[in-house]
Amino acid sequence: MELSRKTTAALRTTSAATAIAIGVFGASIASAQTELRLHTFVGPSHIIYTNILEPLAAEIEERSAGELTLTLYPSMQLGGGAPQLIRQAQEGTVDMVFSLPGYTSPQFPRTQMIELPGLSEDGVASTTLMWELLENGYLDPEFDGLKVLALWAADDAGIYTRDRPIRAMEDIEGMILRSPSAAQAGQIEALGGTPVAMPITELYPQLERGVIDGAMVPFTTILDFRMHEVANYYTLTGPIFGRSQFTVVMNEGSYNNLSEEHQAIIDDLTGIELSRRATEAYLARADESVEFVRNDSSKEVIEFSEEEQARILQALSPIYAEWAAEMEAQGIDGPALLAVAGITLD
DSSP states (O other): OOOOHHHHHHHHHHHHHHHHHHHHHHHHHHTOOEEEEEEESSOTTSHHIIIIIHHHHHHHHHHTTTSEEEEEEOTTTTSSOGGGHHHHHHHTSSSEEEEOGGGGGGGOTTGGGGGSTTSSSSHHHHHHHHHHHHHTTTTGGGGTTEEEEEEEEOSOEEEEESSSOOOSGGGGTTOEEEESSHHHHHHHHHTTOEEEEOOGGGHHHHHHTTSSSEEEEETTHHHHTOGGGTOOEEEEOOTTSOOOEEEEEEEHHHHHTSOHHHHHHHHHHSSHHHHHHHHHHHHHHHHHHHHHHHTOTTOEEEEOOHHHHHHHHHHHTHHHHHHHHHHHHTTOOHHHHHHHTTOOOO
């Protein structure tokens, strides 16, 4: 059966339109954006969110001419709790997270070495040490399925309390104190206190109601989590309680699915330099926070003397051997890790 001229013309028109549509659709796929999602527990006013994550997202979009974007989800907007963030990244629920290894301490026994008492003199030295461990493969088992984009240490862990000041080591005895990790919980116990594990996002109401006496925390939290509203005494302890670690990690599959060009952008914008900037942001914020409460006549800032710091470090010194024994029980060469930090056990 022959087709009429009108039918043939109609078919030609339809075919042309289909070809154009396919061409347009194909072009739209080629130029489509790749969106990465970063999930975190901190709010949009937190120092790392404003000074590190937002600039990172902006730089990624600018360098990729809008082809690669990073969308930030603060305050656990995508669901779950802060201790679940690392798992969300590993499972690919999200592409990236900003979190603390200390929230899931058993997963990060090697990384937690940074919280040993008096290990490093400040946050910058701790960050440098962690990257030396990371780049030489010591931490690989703990970041399985993840690409570490940033890993850094905070300011010194201090202690703030609501009703009872801590002026000396003995004042910690009998106190219920929030601890950020298993390692620092052990230090609180060694000094006669009772540690309570909880994410920083849960600390405010517990301290406000007097459920706990205080907290061992980086002092950036004074402003970033409004703890100045519920704490009254702030003890600057010096570098004796170690430091919390923070990390931005990316699902390995999400990274591998990027084009080589986009991978290069991520590589160039992350790593040790981003980690150092994050450390500096925390140190500056800690100084600002301490100055804030110093200027409040209703608050008291207490500083441990060098002699008091030495007394506490002496009391905590057995923790090193205990930590090494715990590592050995897990098949981890603790002394080798300590050697990277220049520490040799007797």
